[in-house]
Amino acid sequence: MATHKSYHAYLIKSLEDTAEAAAYLDAVLEDGDFDHILLALKNVSEARTALVTASGSSDANWEACYQLIAQGDVPGFPLIAKLLSSLGLKLSVTVRDEQAA
Numbered sequence: 001m002a003t004h005k006s007y008h009a010y011l012i013k014s015l016e017d018t019a020e021a022a023a024y025l026d027a028v029l030e031d032g033d034f035d036h037i038l039l040a041l042k043n044v045s046e047a048r049t050a051l052v053t054a055s056g057s058s059d060a061n062w063e064a065c066y067q068l069i070a071q072g073d074v075p076g077f078p079l080i081a082k083l084l085s086s087l088g089l090k091l092s093v094t095v096r097d098e099q100a101a
Contacts, residue, residue: 015047018088042069
């Protein structure tokens with residue numbers, strides 16, 4: 001069990017880096033499993049919480065989104081967009097590899 005906790009702590013710490021969070025979310029979104037996407041958003045949100053707590057700042061819109069995710073609820077698209085924006089991230093759409101040719 002200790003290994004899981006240390007991995008989770010490592011994951012959350014690594015997701016404090018915007019580039020890491022973007023790559024992580026991109027990989028999970030590519031997988032397409034909705035439960036995995038929600039878990040990834042929860043992990044990224046947890047990392048953001050650590051940053052917000054350390055800085056002493058707060059954002060009510062972001063907090064609302066984080067609370068929904070932390071409770072296991074599915075946030076709406078506007079809240080997800082606000083969460084990503086507060087992380088310095090954005091959504092984009094690309095053509096799947098098998099359709100690119």
